[in-house]
Amino acid sequence: MKKHNFYAGPSILPDEVYRQAKAAIDDFAGTGVSVLSVSHRSKEYVAVMEKARALAKELMGLDDDFEVLYLQGGASMQFLQIPYNLMRTKAAYLDTGTWAGKAIKETRYFGQTEVVASSADRQYRYIPKDYDIPADADYFHITTNNTIYGTQMHNIPESPVPIVADMSSDIFSRRMDFNRFGLIYAGAQKNMGPAGATLVAVRKSLLGKTGREIPTMMDYRTHIAKGSMFNTPPAFSVFVVMLTLEWVKRQGGIKAMEERNEAKARLLYDELDRNPLFVPLVDKPDRSRMNVTFVLSDEGLQERFDRMWQDAGIVGLKGHRSVGGYRASLYNALPIESVRVLVDVMRELERKA
């Protein structure tokens, strides 16, 4: 049976991408060699890296000050690499959950950190709205979508300093003026591809200003100078990112993704708001269109509900271990049919309960 994959990440990719990835394991770009076994210095692979970088820039409409890199270590490594490269004396962070908290923790080696606001008081079920961003900060860091809690920033604030954004779980999912940012980063394993590659889009003009000596691999300028190939890149992951971004482009770009994602989220949130057996966890204005979190109004129904969605071929619906309940992740590649299957299960539970 075809599975409906609601995993929060690593997560579903388009069927075409799976097919293309498999074909390239046999024969990459007509070389007769597997994509797993081709030199990253071959002209065929260099073309993959260049295309993956160019497509990200094109899809987001980034201006020429931006350089796109595919690095390793996930967002967790960026939590460290960002202050290494950008923090002179002080940075401002918005605390919207676990991942924001981890990013804040890594700044302590580099200077003063000001947390401008936090939604910890209500288990991160909303996005703080009223706060001041200090004009003397080197940057202001936000997490645009909070995978664990299911919140999303639907408005990016005005900022007197460059905005650095962790977009790991909503990149390429909705239109934004991406040129408003100073640095955008995202682990690949939600909307972009398999785990193992991390997109970093950084404004060149922000670099080289800390006065700090930066170890070679930590310095964005190292990777910019070498076209994101200073050392062997996570070659297969970047290849699948390229395939996925080609798919996004063929579908109509970020605008088309946004329309589909809105339709999927509406379908599920409407059911959660209507069906008395379910309680969505996040304040309405801050609900994520990527990760929909909810609980049962009667925990006694859990066993029955779990059996029903599993029988329907659904996987990955369990909430993050720190939150519990349920989480349905509706990333770009998830078809609306999968959401319909989930909504049907919810309605069936209501009829039978």
Next chain:
Amino acid sequence: MKKHNFYAGPSILPDEVYRQAKAAIDDFAGTGVSVLSVSHRSKEYVAVMEKARALAKELMGLDDDFEVLYLQGGASMQFLQIPYNLMRTKAAYLDTGTWAGKAIKETRYFGQTEVVASSADRQYRYIPKDYDIPADADYFHITTNNTIYGTQMHNIPESPVPIVADMSSDIFSRRMDFNRFGLIYAGAQKNMGPAGATLVAVRKSLLGKTGREIPTMMDYRTHIAKGSMFNTPPAFSVFVVMLTLEWVKRQGGIKAMEERNEAKARLLYDELDRNPLFVPLVDKPDRSRMNVTFVLSDEGLQERFDRMWQDAGIVGLKGHRSVGGYRASLYNALPIESVRVLVDVMRELERKA
């Protein structure tokens, strides 16, 4: 036509591994979900990580002080992470080429570095033999195989301090007393799997002694505490590493790999020593069984030789851009038949020249 893949890395993997990897893109471990799209917290994936860690330990016969991790960033990130974790005041390094030099460069942020010997005087065509390792160093760093130059350390020196070894291009290729080391690391993309994962086998008893605050992602203890899953691992790369190590074990372990690699290397070096048209680059006692470097005695034959090996279905024979000439990489998964094809081409060139 089937290609004979002599790439220096990423490089050839066993045919069975390609088949298993493709099958898992369709259906991973009977989950009905692609290995590219399964949660790293699923029990099926956790089992992959555990098996990949356990197999490395088993194949190398490591004692219980060792922890095996699969990290990101390649050996280049380890050049930084090693002194971060192990260097208090001073470290000793053996300079056997470009990669050793890059490792040395990253120590400058952490303390004093003593280069005990270097083979730079003769373009790194040999391994230095007579040197003293300072007893007050925190560790002594070596590169067991030098991919670019084609040299290999066939004897590991006695050392008064823990030995840290970059085994990127010869791990799992030959027997050694691996318990003599304090830390062993290797990018996956030669003998272990695709790019994107880096094996680190580290003695727990060496950690936590620098008095230095270590950023979370840089601290080996972070990854040890979380079973190499502190954050999303390079899931597919580690999966293919597991498949490759299972293959090594089925073939008879490192001993069987060593026997095959010796046979392949002998076949090629014998031809290089016999055939007057070719000149091997490395001193006999230090020749690598993994990367065989050579030049033509008459450069005027280059065009003809290049056409001949390409026509024979050989790829990846060009030397590293910093050295020139030719390099044949004979990693574990390369069949001896591919070496025979290359030797036949060399003999044919001799007949026709």
